[in-house]
Amino acid sequence: xxxxxxxxxxxxxxxxxxxxxxxxxxxxxxxxxxxxxxxxxxxxxxxxxxxxxxxxxxxxxxxxxxxxxxxxxxxxxxxxxxxxxxxxxxxxxxxxxxxxxxxxxxxxxxxxxxxxxxxxxxxxxxxxxxxxxxxxxxxxxxxxxxxxxxxxxxxxxxxxxxxxxxxxxxxxxxxxxxxxxxxxxxxxxxxxxxxxxxxxxxxxxxxxxxxxxxxxxxxxxxxxxxxxxxxxxxxxxxxxxxxxxxxxxxxxxxxxxxxxxxxxxxxxxxxxxxxxxxxxxxxxxxxxxxxxxxxxxxxxxxxxxxxxxxxxxxxxxxxxxxx
Numbered sequence: 001x002x003x004x005x006x007x008x009x010x011x012x013x014x015x016x017x018x019x020x021x022x023x024x025x026x027x028x029x030x031x032x033x034x035x036x037x038x039x040x041x042x043x044x045x046x047x048x049x050x051x052x053x054x055x056x057x058x059x060x061x062x063x064x065x066x067x068x069x070x071x072x073x074x075x076x077x078x079x080x081x082x083x084x085x086x087x088x089x090x091x092x093x094x095x096x097x098x099x100x101x102x103x104x105x106x107x108x109x110x111x112x113x114x115x116x117x118x119x120x121x122x123x124x125x126x127x128x129x130x131x132x133x134x135x136x137x138x139x140x141x142x143x144x145x146x147x148x149x150x151x152x153x154x155x156x157x158x159x160x161x162x163x164x165x166x167x168x169x170x171x172x173x174x175x176x177x178x179x180x181x182x183x184x185x186x187x188x189x190x191x192x193x194x195x196x197x198x199x200x201x202x203x204x205x206x207x208x209x210x211x212x213x214x215x216x217x218x219x220x221x222x223x224x225x226x227x228x229x230x231x232x233x234x235x236x237x238x239x240x241x242x243x244x245x246x247x248x249x250x251x252x253x254x255x256x257x258x259x260x261x262x263x264x265x266x267x268x269x270x271x272x273x274x275x276x277x278x279x280x281x282x283x284x285x286x287x288x289x290x291x292x293x294x295x296x297x298x299x300x301x302x303x304x305x306x307x308x309x310x311x312x313x314x315x316x317x318x319x320x321x322x323x
Contacts, residue, residue, distance in 0.1 A: 044221035094167030
């Protein structure tokens with residue numbers, strides 16, 4: 001079995017509220033998250049808007065200082081902010097954001113954008129630096145003549161390919177992908193996903209893939225984790241996740257996925273209808289955070305927050321039904 005490359009334990013990230021009626025309270029964006037990623041695999045971190053999945057990603061790359069917990073990468077503690085991390089760690093973790101339009105400098109050419117990380121990490125091929133950049137463009141299926149183009153002249157999918165090339169420039173072993181295809185047309189999404197799968201195989205990359213699209217994860221992820229109100233509700237190998245979901249929230253999400261055929265419908269879990277709305281991460285209810293919506297709620301669900309329990313190989317669930 002491949003070795004663990006990233007391990008997150010008890011991760012918490014709270015944002016204090018500085019003004020307004022709720023001044024003095026905190027937003028519990030991430031509230032005690034545990035997971036790991038092995039070399040060469042993809043962990044799909046899935047959840048509704050506001051579940052804390054992107055915040056988790058930003059803690060992993062060091063964009064946010066964490067409130068509590070521990071993040072280790074290849075056995076080294078990287079819980080500190082990115083500004084305090086050694087360059088060797090920054091070089092080995094790549095990041096691709098949802099909207100490349102906000103992360104690519106419009107005043108820099110493709111050549112300048114790709115040259116910057118190579119220069120910062122001192123990995124420029126002095127014999128033929130331009131050839132080094134052309135190889136990166138080739139890897140992400142962009143033509144060589146784009147080297148002197150600017151982001152504004154590229155399409156949305158091409159800008160995302162450029163963002164992926166920039167992340168690959170330092171030869172990372174882990175890539176954090178924050179909804180990299182959600183802003184793209186469906187046809188372009190497929191091209192990006194196929195490219196990411198090819199790059200993963202060629203480079204033995206590990207992916208932390210942030211998304212709200214469960215269907216996308218069926219053919220992409222090695223394991224899937226579902227987040228709800230800053231906590232992981234369930235994490236399991238992909239096949240197990242879709243064939244034997246245990247948490248009521250997972251069952252609710254899977255049963256609501258639209259299907260095209262009766263055969264696909266037969267594979268879905270029995271329809272689970274939630275009630276109520278998602279509580280605010282400022283006022284999380286006591287006990288299980290899903291108790292306001294769960295159709296199987298019991299008295300104990302209002303009293304104690306359930307712990308994660310292993311119910312199968314690499315299959316963990318945070319629910320009192322499995323106590």
